[in-house]
Amino acid sequence: MARFMLPIAAVLGLAVVLMIGLTRDPSKLPSPFIDKAAPTFDLPSLAHPEQRVGSASYAGQIVLVNIWATWCVGCRQEHEFLNQLQRQDIIPIYGINWRDNRNDATRWLRELGDPYVDSGYDGDGRVGIDWGAYGAPETFLINAQGIVLYKHLGPLNSFVWESVFVPLIAAEETAG
Amino acid sequence: MLRRFATRIVVVILLALGAGSAFAIDTGKAFDDPVLQARYEHIIAEVRCLKCQNQTIKDSNAFLAADLRREIRRMLEEGMSDAEIYDFLVERYGEFALYRPRASGKTLFLWIAPGVLLLGGAFLLVQVVRRRMALPIDEDL
Secondary structure, X not given: OHHHHHHHHHHHHHHHHHHHHHHOOOOOOOOOXXXXXXXXXXXXXXXXXXXXXXXXXXXOOOEEEEEEOOOOHHHHHHHHHHHHHHHOOOOOEEEEEEOOOHHHHHHHXXXXXXXXXXXXXXXXXXXXXXXXXXXXXXXXXXXXXXXXXXEEEOOOOHHHHHHHHHHHHHHHHHHO | XXXXXXXXXXXXHHHHHHHHHHOOOOXXXXXXXXXXXXXXXXXXXXXXXXXXXXXXOOOOOXXXXXXXXXXXXXXXXXXXXXXXXXXXXXXXHOHHHEOOOOOOOOOHHHHHHHHHHHHHHHHHHHHHHHHHHHOOOOOOO
16 A cells, blocks of 8 residues: 555645646736836826826835726726725826827726826837736836835736735835 | 639639738838848747737737837847847746746746656656566466
């Protein structure tokens, strides 16, 4: 009997590893920016093309940077939640309007509400690449030192917010 | 009549053969310098389209693939080396962006695992065969 223990253990071990693999979504990639300096950006403002908005606008603050577009279904799903965050004055949110049409984006914010302090207009996707964007919506949590604490891929909601963002923000506030 | 039919068949086959070129994804202008063009084509065949993960950015017409091709084109024009271009992509998208992840601490396991498994299997095989060969052949079962 003992001679079968090793092969059986090996097969069970492999099964466990593969089972864990099945529960993970391969379309969600780990961001290489976690715990590193956030990328920067400097874009014309969506609402006021003559003004600039960028990482300089939020230096020294803990903020969310949200990559969004009107073609993105998940962005619509999370939009009301972002509005809530803004209404409750929980954290400043900066938008990067990625690969979008300026008129569509402006109308979207007028109709659905504008949760952003400001949004930069990244029409050609150049800034999106700097942020490693590949599937909007993507939301970065950036601390006052400009370090990325977390990146969430897909729509934000109260469950993700309470379970991931709130503890990270609380830890940051006690540390700072 | 039959001859006209045969001609039609031939025309259809020729058209079908030519259809492949109608699916060209990359509509950008070719480089004037053939060396740059060759490097460009090599690189875009090595980079994964993150939006459509089982395609290279050469094969994908997702806008992200088009944006990445445009950036690679720009970097080549600016005289960056292949290694610098791969670094640019890995910094932003991680090793996963490359179809052939580079041997680094994080990806070392990917590179050595096949060899380790092969050697382990060979070792076990030798062990089992040796043990069986040591058994007396005329042993009663």
